[in-house]
Amino acid sequence: MSSKPKTAELSGKNDGFWHNVFKHHAYLVLALPAVLVLFFFNYVPMAGLVLAFKSYDYTKGIWFSPWNGIDNFKFLIQSKNDFIRITRNTLLYYVVFTALGQFLNVVLAIAIDQFAFKRVGKTMQTIMIIPVFVSYAAVQFIVMAYLSSGTGIINNMLGGKIPFYRSAEYWPYILTIVKIWNGVGYGSVLYMSVLAGIDTSLYEAASIDGASKWQQIKHVTLPSLIPMITVMLLLSVGGIMHSDTGLFYQVTRNTGILYETTQVIDSYVLNAIMKNSNFGFTAATTFFQSIVGLLLMLLANGTVKKIAPENSLF
Known part of the structure; x- marks a missing residue:
């Protein structure tokens, strides 16, 4: 008896979430370009931070250049x-x-x-x-x-x-x-x-x-x-x-x-x-x-x- 109300309650929450997504889909579509720009121009380039811990070699590129720990930071200080x-x-x-x-x-x-x-x-x-x-x-x-x-x-x-x-x-x-x-x-x-x-x-x-x-x-x-x-x-x-x-x-x-x-x-x-x-x-x-x-x-x-x-x- 007690499990049915809980199941119904959870189902209601899920329905409410997707109902809100569908209800406000126009706003989400409008926000999507800004989110994509933020993701690709602000977050994807953060992968390049690995260069801070590498000795960059043009012939090997970013990912295959040898690691040098914190030597670059030491050189700065x-x-x-x-x-x-x-x-x-x-x-x-x-x-x-x-x-x-x-x-x-x-x-x-x-x-x-x-x-x-x-x-x-x-x-x-x-x-x-x-x-x-x-x-x-x-x-x-x-x-x-x-x-x-x-x-x-x-x-x-x-x-x-x-x-x-x-x-x-x-x-x-x-x-x-x-x-x-x-x-x-x-x-x-x-x-x-x-x-x-x-x-x-x-x-x-x-x-x-x-x-x-x-x-x-x-x-x-x-x-x-x-x-x-x-x-x-x-x-x-x-x-x-x-x-x-x-x-x-x-x-x-x-x-x-x-x-x-x-x-x-x-x-x-x-x-x-x-x-x-x-x-x-x-x-x-x-x-x-x-x-x-x-x-x-x-x-x-x-x-x-x-x-x-x-x-x-x-």
């Missing part, structure tokens, strides 16, 4: 000066770009949202998005037009006294300006989408209570943006060891004399591929980046989950 320099540069640029970028994204989004002339605000928003579509291959020539020793606009204004492409100390500022110019406009749009969803009755209630514009921003706008800010920071932590290769490799024109302040892990790897074609070493370097990024993201997400569980990624 033993090149002490290079390893310390590129790791330091990568982390410092990440902190500066993330902190300054997030701050300016939020400020710009709030400024445009509060702008009295909405049509002008939308025009400004469109103009600010344009730089993100400009390739760094083109940006390097824009930067050269300002900084080159012979014809640079800024250099001519300064009497040609500063050889920017031979002076490493100026490039942290130059790269920060270029990065902010390139990314802040697009980043602010993401926050503006959140601002557009804030219930206007909250502002009305605050205004009735006598709150000024600054108080409304402080007590209504900023708290509404905190979940989005947290998610963006958590996502960025995963790429803490990665940098924009185009920015550091192309804009600097891969000038060796600037490496002290401009070379990061990604540009170091690309340079190694171009010069030495040591794919085992480069695979070990990128594997190191990914593991560190994953661990830091898990740590950051766990911290957020303890403090504000509703803002965590998972």
Whole structure:
């Protein structure tokens, strides 16, 4: 007697699952291309990580090249000066770009949202998005037009006294300006989408209570943006060891004399591929980046989950 209800219950669960699959088959079909792209372009290439533990031989290919254990990782760490320099540069640029970028994204989004002339605000928003579509291959020539020793606009204004492409100390500022110019406009749009969803009755209630514009921003706008800010920071932590290769490799024109302040892990790897074609070493370097990024993201997400569980990624 008791087994029949259990069987029926299990059968009902199975029917319910396949019924839901059939019911939502249109959504599954729409999601399938994205899932396939993610699988083939993000997960299948991960098989190439075996190169990090091999001494790559062109004649034998990836799978038949001899194993060398962790020798590639040892070589990375033993090149002490290079390893310390590129790791330091990568982390410092990440902190500066993330902190300054997030701050300016939020400020710009709030400024445009509060702008009295909405049509002008939308025009400004469109103009600010344009730089993100400009390739760094083109940006390097824009930067050269300002900084080159012979014809640079800024250099001519300064009497040609500063050889920017031979002076490493100026490039942290130059790269920060270029990065902010390139990314802040697009980043602010993401926050503006959140601002557009804030219930206007909250502002009305605050205004009735006598709150000024600054108080409304402080007590209504900023708290509404905190979940989005947290998610963006958590996502960025995963790429803490990665940098924009185009920015550091192309804009600097891969000038060796600037490496002290401009070379990061990604540009170091690309340079190694171009010069030495040591794919085992480069695979070990990128594997190191990914593991560190994953661990830091898990740590950051766990911290957020303890403090504000509703803002965590998972």
